[in-house]
Amino acid sequence: IYLEIGQTDSAFHYLTQSLHLYEDNNKSTARAWFGIGKAHQLNNNKRQALNAFQKADADLIIHSDPEFRIQVLKELYQTWDILGNQAEAFKTLKTYHEIFDSVKQLFDSASVENLQARFEVEKKMEEVAELENEKVEQTKVIVYEKEKNKTNILLLYFSLLAVIILLITLSLYFAMYRKLKKANNQLHE
Secondary structure: OOOOOOOHHHHHHHHHHHHHHHHHOOOOOHHHHHHHHHHHHHOOOHHHHHHHHHHHHHHHHHOOOHHHHHHHHHHHHHHHHHHOOHHHHHHHHHHHHHHHHHHHHHHHHHHHHHHHHHHHHHHHHHHHHHHHHHHHHHHHHHHHHHHHHHHHHHHHHHHHHHHHHHHHHHHHHHHHHHHHHHHHHHHHO
């Protein structure tokens, strides 16, 4: 914040404190050195800015953060260029492009992996939807078959009842017919 509003003295104070805290806790000091370098740039202290950016770059070699290292290398390149050391500027630019390409490859491969994963998820979702539809259709068929079976069982019971009633009626008819024949025979005798 102090760098953004141009208060470099306050920025140096807080950046120095954060640098000591990072060193005491064995954490990366690159961001503190980067801020110190930016503050020196604002004060037109190009040599001191260069030293701070170099320390930030050295720290980033140990504590790998390729995305942030790209920012540091960009500032290093610009500072070397302003100081007129074209050989170091070119060397820094070359390193910048190597790291930029590797970061781009990482993002591209991650994007490809994400696209592939998304495609596989969508494919699985389609399969799940198809299975759900099949399940619904099978459930409908099962319900229809159960209703059909109930109807068939009812028809079977009614048919069986009709056959029993028919058999009882026939037995009663033949029993009465025999009695009637017997009674007729007794009357004729």
